[in-house]
Amino acid sequence: MILIAAIACSRGVEAQLDPLSSWNDTAPKKAIVDFVQRVTKEGSADFVKPEDRIATFDNDGTMWVEQPIYTQVTFAIDEVVATASQHPEWREKEPFKSILAHDREAMLKFSIQDFEKVVAVTHSGMTVQQFQEIVKKWLAEAKHPRFKRPYTECVYQPMIELMQYLRENKFKTYIVTGGGQEFVRAFAGQTYGVPPEQVVGSMGKVKYEYDKEGQPELVKLPEVLLIDDKTGKPEGINMVIGRRPQAAFGNSTGDQQMLEYTGSGGGARLMMLVHHDDSKREYAYGAESKIGTFSDALMTEAKKKGWVVISMKDDWKTIFPPEK
């Protein structure tokens, strides 16, 4: 018994001492540790001053589950249902009609324009603060259909550890997401330890107005300012961060330009792609998937440029954090 306790204890200590304890000792973990040692070693050619250490992380499919459908789309659909009583006209109007009829077949055929209509009505007309409250309330109640746990617990434990490890090494960690900036800000603090000013996302216009009591407020409009995906990622990074990241993490073709932009700076850089190849513990998808497409061209590019491809199956000991 004492021996078992001692082993358990030493394992606990080991886990505590290893900031990347959910990573197997394979190439990706070695690449991370090697990169951090190089940029933090004073006097080395690759040394980067603490204030210049910027790391950017995609969200959907890189930090949390994006299958079978993006979480924010599920949120928008749920919101249409939740607010339908205020919109009797939706009963006869597509795409709302199909959503309210729970017509999965029709919803799978929705066009980009259909989704834009759904996002427009569910993501505008309220203040930024009110919107974030709606998101928080939804996240507190909604559960992932397969994993039966809140979406904010369907996050990847190894990536959370990676973020923390980088922060311990003086990196500023940013989320750079195709998802809505205000949507992700609603949970990034609590879930990732990332404050609102370090969330770059797709942005809608806001309007400064006064409420009935004359108090100022910022109201969300249904106009798009930036789609923070593909070329929009380096553009969004420039708007909000204003400098090139030292490290970037993604999982799909939507992240290619962010990694490319990061990699084209001088000195030591780290670019990594999460590859979903673990249907047992999570999902397996790639070139053929509409959500989180990992094209063959992206795989070729990764090999050519030395971007590290993370196999969820082989490189991660665990996928999710322990249940709360």
Place this chain on the structure above:
Amino acid sequence: MILIAAIACSRGVEAQLDPLSSWNDTAPKKAIVDFVQRVTKEGSADFVKPEDRIATFDNDGTMWVEQPIYTQVTFAIDEVVATASQHPEWREKEPFKSILAHDREAMLKFSIQDFEKVVAVTHSGMTVQQFQEIVKKWLAEAKHPRFKRPYTECVYQPMIELMQYLRENKFKTYIVTGGGQEFVRAFAGQTYGVPPEQVVGSMGKVKYEYDKEGQPELVKLPEVLLIDDKTGKPEGINMVIGRRPQAAFGNSTGDQQMLEYTGSGGGARLMMLVHHDDSKREYAYGAESKIGTFSDALMTEAKKKGWVVISMKDDWKTIFPPEK
């Protein structure tokens, strides 16, 4: 001699000990120190967690001289002259013709549209990095017409001290300027100690492209994304910072909404306006000025809401830092 040395020495120590040594012991300095003590005192009702301490500063007229004309406008005019040989058509085309003829009378009558044309040609068509190099080169050479020193030395020493004092008290200090975001980023690090990600400004679109060698680059386009002035200030703060500042500093009607937005949050807040009433050491202007307008309505609003008005004449011991 020993006595004099002792006095000089004690004065040196006093200046060192007082982080706001360029401020007279009048109401504004007391308001600053009182505010900082309240928000940093753990257990107090006004305590603000270090990570939530955000302070925003306007630039033109708040951090540096904006008379007789905004520095960025002088830059744009100088750039038209500097690049005229590449644009023979400008010789016959307004507003360029007047600029190239150094026709001050005509330039004083320029419309907003004229200035937009000048800004468009001088602020787009190059990469973000190239633009910042152009700005840096100009700032290294140009001098203020009256003070005969570089524009980056025509900054207000008391405001620099205020920024540093807030940072020492764990505030993140942001520039929130109607000026161009990339223009201000080019010098904010060295001049204010404010990194690129803490500069919110008027934004133009950028486009992610590849140069001849296939290297990615961000090219500035002549399209406006945000005019970071008046209601644009809280809107820009929301885009880049995503939360309400705890303190805000401005000097003109362009800052009114930023101060209003800041003040409408709960707890201790500090809102201050620099009033230019010192024609001897700097400039005296207010309601009648086209640049940095301090309207009577703004003064009324400041009194009503308890915003602190800083008299440059009475509240500042010195205006500029010592010459380099």
